[in-house]
Amino acid sequence: xxxxxxxxxxxxxxxxxxxxxxxxxxxxxxxxxxxxxxxxxxxxxxxxxxxxxxxxxxxxxxxxxxxxxxxxxxxxxxxxxxxxxxxxxxxxxxxxxxxxxxxxxxxxxxxxxxxxxxxxxxxxxxxxxxxxxxxxxxxxxxxxxxxxxxxxxxxxxxxxxx
Numbered sequence: 001x002x003x004x005x006x007x008x009x010x011x012x013x014x015x016x017x018x019x020x021x022x023x024x025x026x027x028x029x030x031x032x033x034x035x036x037x038x039x040x041x042x043x044x045x046x047x048x049x050x051x052x053x054x055x056x057x058x059x060x061x062x063x064x065x066x067x068x069x070x071x072x073x074x075x076x077x078x079x080x081x082x083x084x085x086x087x088x089x090x091x092x093x094x095x096x097x098x099x100x101x102x103x104x105x106x107x108x109x110x111x112x113x114x115x116x117x118x119x120x121x122x123x124x125x126x127x128x129x130x131x132x133x134x135x136x137x138x139x140x141x142x143x144x145x146x147x148x149x150x151x152x153x154x155x156x157x158x159x160x161x162x
Contacts, residue, residue, distance in 0.1 A: 036109040037116075040142045040149055044102060044116060052097040056084055062151055064143060069154040072136065095124040095131065105137075112144035119159070135159045 033041070043062060050059035063069075063080050070077040071086040078085065090097070105117040117139050125131035141153035 033107060034109040036112075036114050036144070036149075037107045040109075040114040040116060040140075041104065041107065043142070043149055044118065044140065048097075048100045048102065048120065048122075051087060052100065054087075054091065054096070056087070059084060059087075061147070062149075064145065064150040064152040067150075067152055067154075069151070070156070071154075072156045072158050090124050094126050098123045098125045098129075098131070114142045114149070116140045116142070132161075134161070 047059065047062055050056070050062070060080070060083075063083050065080055067080050067083060068077055069083055071083075073086045073089055074082075100120060100122045103119040103121070105119060107114060107116045117137070119135055120138055121133055121135045123131055123133045136156050136158050138156045139154060140151050142149045143152045
């Protein structure tokens, strides 16, 4: 019995160490971000707040007219007229985004373009509050336009639950 406890304790210690290492890396990266990167990261949070509020009008303003994205739930890349289809896949089932957590992985600013990479953990639930959190990897490419920063490209991939 003791070896099982030790094994579980060791695994938990490794998980905590890895989580702390990711957090420290993320904090160091944020401290070195350009003003453009900081502005875009605020918009990444606004993006998810819009999804949570089902404010598709505001959500759509974040997308450039010439966007080409590939949400993991889509079989093909999508243009702006279908970029929000993934939200309908949840709401059509009676689910709403209850909460989300963004974990920055990396970002890079070059002139009027910022690329972000992050993990999003989201919890979509039915009216009774039932659901399962899931985590995805997301990449967005933002371009500075006369209308502000807008997403011109993106892609997402699910991270399977262990």
